[in-house]
Amino acid sequence: MVDDRTPYASHQEIEQLRDELRRLKEEQEKQKNGRHEDGQPKDEKKEESGEENEKPEEPKKPHPVRKFILIALVLVLAIGGLLWWLHARNFESTDDAIVDGHTSGLAARVAGTVIAVYVEENQFVKAGQVVVDLDPRDYEAAVASARGQLQQAQAQQQAELPSVPVTRVTSQTNIANAGSSIASAEAGVAAAQRNYEAALDRVREAQATAAKAQSDVDRYRPLAEKDEVPREQFDQVVATATSSAAAVAANQAGAQAALKQVDQARAQLAQARQTAGEVANNAPRQIAIQQANVRSRAGSAQMSRAQLEQALLNLSYCKIQTPVSGIVARRVAEIGQHVAPGQEVLLVTRLDDLWVTANFRETQIRRMVAGQSARIHVDALAQDFDGYVESMPAASGSITSLLPPENATGNFIKVVQRLPVRIRFKQGQNGLDRLRPGMSVEPKVRVR
Template sequence: MQRTIRPKEIIRQRNFRLKLVLLALVSTGLGFLAFWWTANRGWVATDDAFVMGHLITLKAQTEGTVTEILAEDTQLVRKGDVLVRLDGGHARIALRQAEAELGATVRDLITLTAKVETLRQRALAKQAALGQVRHDLARFNAAASDGAVSGQQLENAADKIRELEASIRETRAEQAGAEAQLRHAGIDDHPAVEKAKSRLRHAFLDYRRRNVVAPVSGYVARRKVEIGDTLKPGSPLLAIVPLTQLWIEANFLETQIAGIRPGQAAEIRVDAYGGDVIYHGRVQGLAPGTGSRFALLPTDNATGNFIHVSERLQVRITLEPTELQAHPLQPGLSTLTRIQLKETGRPPLASLADTESEAYRTDVYDRELEGVEQLIQQVIAQNKS
């Protein structure tokens, strides 16, 4: 049986299906728009944001040849751990030389003290001789009237007196010069000894620094030093990255920063974890200038071909330590960062940044001079006796 084609019914069914599809699309669009409006309203976001951290570069502080390497890239080291050892031959020679110079200085001062006493006694002896000649001259003058003493004897006595007086003045001047070097100071605190002590402390410090220690705890990166390398002060060795002290540097367009304030909440998604992990943080502060002003070659817009380009301002955002511990990050990773603008926050120029963490200070160098004062007293005592 032949089926009857009804064009109006076909058109009506097609229009009905099209309406259903259109209704589904509109509903989906409205739902997505409602979700976006609910989830993103009051937020400002950027994908020009990266994880940042401290990169503590260690350099050689003294001259020497590398004899041992105790740390490798990716390895965790603790504050105070020895990372690189140098042979310390030059530092050891310099230390022995400084000890010898201190001992020689002490002996020179002892000799100078004895010289002052010798000159004083010499001046007294010459003063006694001068008194005797003066007595002789007085007797010669008394006997000259009777003709018992010649004029030549009188002249010789007077010349001898002048000679002794000049010699006494010379001896006293030499004594004064020696006393001026001593200045009534003891040997232990004499300026020359203090100078020698400083040289010994410096040599002792160089000798102690043949062992390069970690100033903070962290992970080793960028190791450049090798066994047998001859190092000079300032030679780069390796870097330490404390992964517990990380933050986000997010670069927002200048059209986005009007509502950003320190203290506002932030959410961070890291590309390495996809969208499964969300980090939370707080705005610490805004950079005092855009990136172009701190570039190696700042832009000069005083030209005829100026094109307006929106600048970016760097915003520093802290990360929650507990979240970092659960999902570790490394400096340099890319992120998608957004900031909640509904919160009032602090004034725009305020800063919540602080320097209280371990990465801003270390005490591993405070004990480098331990033992040097005992060595100094030992050297002085050995050369005094």
Template sequence: MNENKDIKNNEEIKKEKIVENKEAMKKMSIFIAILIVIGSCFGLYWLAYGRKYVETENAYVNSSQNVVTSQVAGRIKGVFVENTQEVEKGQLIAVIDDTDYKIALENAGADLGKAVRVYSNLFSNVGQVEDEIISRESQLRKARTDFSMDESSYKAGLISKLQYETSKNNLQMAIASLNQSKKILANAKIQVESSSIYNHPDVQKAIAAYKNAYVNLMRTKVYAPESGKVVKKSVFLGQQVNPSQELLTIINLKNIWVDANLKETHMRKIKVGDFVKLKSDVNEKIYRGYIQGISAGTGSALSLIPAQNATGNWIKIVQRIPVRIVFDEKSLNENGSVPIGSSMIVKIDVDKINKSIIPYKKEESTLYKIDETKMNEEIDKIIKSNIGK
């Protein structure tokens, strides 16, 4: 009886194990099937969609930071902007006390007038020397006549040798004086004939000094070189500033781009002109853009202190290569600008490319050009009022 019971129990245990094994196999099969489905879906996703894109969160908004500096030294007597304020290109943002520069301009004008008068005297010097030559010629004729008479008298024994030698010396002195005056006249004519008033060295030097004083006076007014927002303002009323001292910075948020740092293993797919979707962390809006350029070096190579890999404990690290992405202007106008330094999620479509050339924007300003027409008019006025005097 006991043996039959044990046999029966063993058979039941075997049946339970078989059932458990079947259930385990079933679960394993389901798990493997799920993995296959997931793998297939991922594979299909990668083939149909994923392989077309390169994505990174290591991307930040950037822009030109226009640092406004002082061009002359002086004390600030007017400041018309503040941090976060919007300014327009050409707007007056600060004024430096111009008292000393006005005085310097007046002194330069006086020196120019003096140089013009000295030049004008060259003409009168020519006339004076010509008159002097006429006088010297007359003296020479008299000296020759006297010497001729004294020579005859000396031979006849009527005058002493001393009187004869004196007459002879007077003749030689008259000849030397006339030759000297002729040389002076020739030099004076060369100075007059070889130059006009505008290319005479002394007048040119005075004109250059006047222009320098004029330009320095104009530079006491500081204008915004670009439209944008004011940041890092460090100029205040009464502050003494020096040339090249930073006053503030202006950032043009309409001229921004994204610097995306991509893994070097992804760069084989990246091309200039690739279409890019940009998601801002600031406003979570989606922007459109294009790759404008690829950096010539990795971030580590272009850093202030490049990595030194010629060591025994070198470990390979996947490098990042900066890529410049420009915003589509229409997209930027629709969604609004974002602050520089803010993060972006970048998704590059390596199959969709903008074949048209994406030009780099050129920045230039006419604010630092002086109105030379007005300046030259002032110079002409000074010259005309002093010439011939």
């Protein structure tokens, strides 16, 4: 296929050829009517009308040179048309094409009031250049607050760090003390047991003494009744027996007290062992609790550090920088304007990465593939550039439009679709810096 205007151009050339042939024929007819066969004018013909009436008029033969010129002209036009068709069928072109490029919209990342705008429309900007300033005072205060919270969290973390070793040492001391208490209680039980056994020995000894004293009383009583022994001696024996009986009772009471002390010592031993078990069981838990507190303090410090970093980021966002180099296509921000996060303030057009979006008819891309060379005519510059087909389209323009066609319903009329082909400019050409997105171009792709 050829250019969109090829059918119209061919028809126009044919009409021109027809008009030229018609004009030549009319000139020949005029020349025939203006002269006789012998080349005399019409006035002389009237004067010699008598002679001519006597001789029959012969038709004038066309000049052989004119005939040759006409045939040669037709052949030249036919050969030229054939050569033009043979040449034109190797190219596909369209005038439905524009220069395309990346357009970056700069938007505010934080809310604030615009206090300065450093660029104007159609001004060149470099990547990283500050173009808009927002009022930073609120974010400076947020940074100071976040920094104070971080210092407080770090201080609490430092204060909590020694608690783990302190708790570990305390737990070890408590375990040792519990062991000492157990040993002391065991010694107390052993001492009380010995005291009890000694009290039992004293009871048995007192009982033996009391039994002897009672036997003395029983032995002296008949003698005293017969006055064979002095009454004072008998009374002494009775008193000794009474004293021995009292000693028995006292020793028995002491043994009972010693037994209670044994029971009390055993109870203290059981309590000491229970306490030691609780201390041994609670020591790891107390250490774990302190370690959890330390981790909690560390987490709080980390969160405060993240809040400080976010506050610093928000403060840095008060200076809006352009991420790419290009030309400011539209300026939206004005001094005193309040902007919200995501609100566009500038529109920057990149000039270092331009291409052509050419919308060819679907019948034109039959032999078109990526990599084929192209010639691009830019209307605004009246200049041609070299390029190549970078990629073929993924879908037609109607499919990717906002409202794609729905051919499954209603009447269907077949329409030739257009598909956007991307054509890339070759680097190193003069005039590439003058190209702008949106310029109309006419690309011609060599498909064979």
